[in-house]
Amino acid sequence: MFPQNLKYMESHEWARQEGDIATIxxxxxxxxxxxxxxxxxxxxxxxxxxxxxxxxxxESVKAAFDLYAxxxxxVIAVNESLLDAPEQVNESPYDKGWLLKIKMxxxxxxxxxxxxDSYRHSLRxxxxx
Amino acid sequence: MKRTPLYEVHKxxxxxxxxxxxxxxxxxxxxxxxxxxxxxxxxxxFDLSHMGEIEVCGxxxxxxxxxxxxxxxxxxxxxxxxxxxxxxxxxxxxxxxLIYRRADNYYMLVVNAANIEKDxxxxxxxxxEGAEVRDVSEDTTLIALQGPAAMxxxxxxxxxxxxxxxxxxxxxxxxxAGIPTVISRTGYTGEVGFELYVNARxxxxxxxxxxxxxxxxxxxxGGQPVGLGARDTLRLEAGLRLYGMDMDESTTPFEVxxxxxxxxxxxxxxxxxxxxxxxRKGALARQMVGFQMLGRAVARAGHPVYQKGEHxxxxxxxxxxxxxxxxxxxxxxxxxxxxxxxxxxxNENIDVEIRGKMHPAKIVEIPFL
Numbered sequence: 001m002f003p004q005n006l007k008y009m010e011s012h013e014w015a016r017q018e019g020d021i022a023t024i025x026x027x028x029x030x031x032x033x034x035x036x037x038x039x040x041x042x043x044x045x046x047x048x049x050x051x052x053x054x055x056x057x058x059e060s061v062k063a064a065f066d067l068y069a070x071x072x073x074x075v076i077a078v079n080e081s082l083l084d085a086p087e088q089v090n091e092s093p094y095d096k097g098w099l100l101k102i103k104m105x106x107x108x109x110x111x112x113x114x115x116x117d118s119y120r121h122s123l124r125x126x127x128x129x
Numbered sequence: 130m131k132r133t134p135l136y137e138v139h140k141x142x143x144x145x146x147x148x149x150x151x152x153x154x155x156x157x158x159x160x161x162x163x164x165x166x167x168x169x170x171x172x173x174x175f176d177l178s179h180m181g182e183i184e185v186c187g188x189x190x191x192x193x194x195x196x197x198x199x200x201x202x203x204x205x206x207x208x209x210x211x212x213x214x215x216x217x218x219x220x221x222x223x224x225x226x227l228i229y230r231r232a233d234n235y236y237m238l239v240v241n242a243a244n245i246e247k248d249x250x251x252x253x254x255x256x257x258e259g260a261e262v263r264d265v266s267e268d269t270t271l272i273a274l275q276g277p278a279a280m281x282x283x284x285x286x287x288x289x290x291x292x293x294x295x296x297x298x299x300x301x302x303x304x305x306a307g308i309p310t311v312i313s314r315t316g317y318t319g320e321v322g323f324e325l326y327v328n329a330r331x332x333x334x335x336x337x338x339x340x341x342x343x344x345x346x347x348x349x350x351g352g353q354p355v356g357l358g359a360r361d362t363l364r365l366e367a368g369l370r371l372y373g374m375d376m377d378e379s380t381t382p383f384e385v386x387x388x389x390x391x392x393x394x395x396x397x398x399x400x401x402x403x404x405x406x407x408x409r410k411g412a413l414a415r416q417m418v419g420f421q422m423l424g425r426a427v428a429r430a431g432h433p434v435y436q437k438g439e440h441x442x443x444x445x446x447x448x449x450x451x452x453x454x455x456x457x458x459x460x461x462x463x464x465x466x467x468x469x470x471x472x473x474x475x476n477e478n479i480d481v482e483i484r485g486k487m488h489p490a491k492i493v494e495i496p497f498l
């Protein structure tokens with residue numbers, strides 16, 4: 001459900017570090033809560049995103065959900081396949097459903113994110129799981 | 130937050146809940162898309178007990194409901210249902226409702242959940258006829274069975290008290306699985322279906338027994354319980370307006386494309402003068418159009434609508450259409466000068482502004498299906 005090698009935000013985004021690059025997405029819990037994802041709006045390559053601020057939107061049949069950046073930096077890749085197949089976020093939130101790759105400006109930003117156990121705990125304390 | 134007698138049933142089915150008109154109602158059980166498609170292909174079971182019911186009966190009831198209704202209540206015979214609007218003197222819509230004629234001088238008004246108190250006050254304030262007006266919402270549970278399999282599911286269980294199943298917009302006081310039920314051939318999905326009213330005061334466990342009877346049959350047929358999420362996408366595809374979204378007291382029936390439910394001939398009703406003046410004038414300040422998005426962005430209520438760079442209105446309802454697999458909606462737009470009331474500019478291009486960006490759409494016919 002929540003891979004150990006990822007870092008999480010309480011707002012349900014995850015980041016996976018590879019050197020100074022972070023791949024980001026939303027958690028399995030988030031996709032199952034949102035359900036039926038029909039549209040993903042993401043920034044263009046070259047955009048600067050800032051930790052904890054909105055960078056895009058995911059839409060279900062019912063509503064739009066804001067996405068918050070887990071790290072700051074420049075967007076160096078966008079998962080273009082989501083434009084035609086946004087349901088990949090439901091089907092494969094940690095793999096095919098990734099959203100952005102970000103070239104991080106401050107690696108220590110990862111330290112404020114939650115590890116898998118803390119994230120799971122935060123879900124439980126919100127009585128959501 | 131009010132709960133229907135079926136709240137525990139929904140909870141046991143792991144429903145997600147939403148607050149609607151002061152009620153804690155099931156939003157979805159499985160997924161909105163699955164529930165939606167179940168209704169289109171087989172059947173869906175809905176708890177609609179939040180809807181309001183107002184009885185108007187006794188001497189003067191005929192005159193009172195006729196005076197309040199834009200549609201002609203005299204057209205009703207016993208056992209027939211009329212979709213109509215309650216309007217203010219200005220023509221603004223107080224509510225859109227169903228009127229059931231149970232007998233001469235005996236009607237049931239089915240009103241939107243969020244408008245129960247307002248409508249009750251409206252009916253009472255105009256009750257110069259001295260009819261008896263009763264809010265029976267708390268005593269009435271409502272289960273809807275909608276979809277192409279609805280007829281086959283209900284037939285072996287129902288005893289209509291009439292010779293045959295009620296025709297569309299007809300109803301009968303009968304029994305379903307032995308439970309006294311008003312069986313109404315109505316719905317809000319665009320499908321064949323029934324709305325089943327059970328008196329909770331006379332039969333406390335009736336609604337639960339009815340649900341428990343229908344649920345295994347519906348699911349065995351490939352159907353599902355359906356929450357308010359899919360109810361909204363179903364009604365949108367079917368071109369049905371929702372009070373509070375697509376219309377309110379600031380809009381007239383003509384401005385939201387419901388002019389066919391306003392009957393002027395040989396009758397008086399509240400709002401007649403204003404509505405007749407608007408009809409005679411011909412050109413409306415605004416009109417309701419259906420639109421289909423050309424891209425994947427979803428237009429939602431409140432998003433601004435443009436044509437050739439000019440701001441012409443706003444989206445009133447918008448959602449992905451699970452059946453059509455594109456995004457659709459209603460918009461209230463300024464009528465162009467050449468348009469007149471009857472002109473519907475199909476295929477014209479518009480743009481919907483979503484989060485600061487323009488997204489193209491085209492005007493299409495309502496209903497969408």
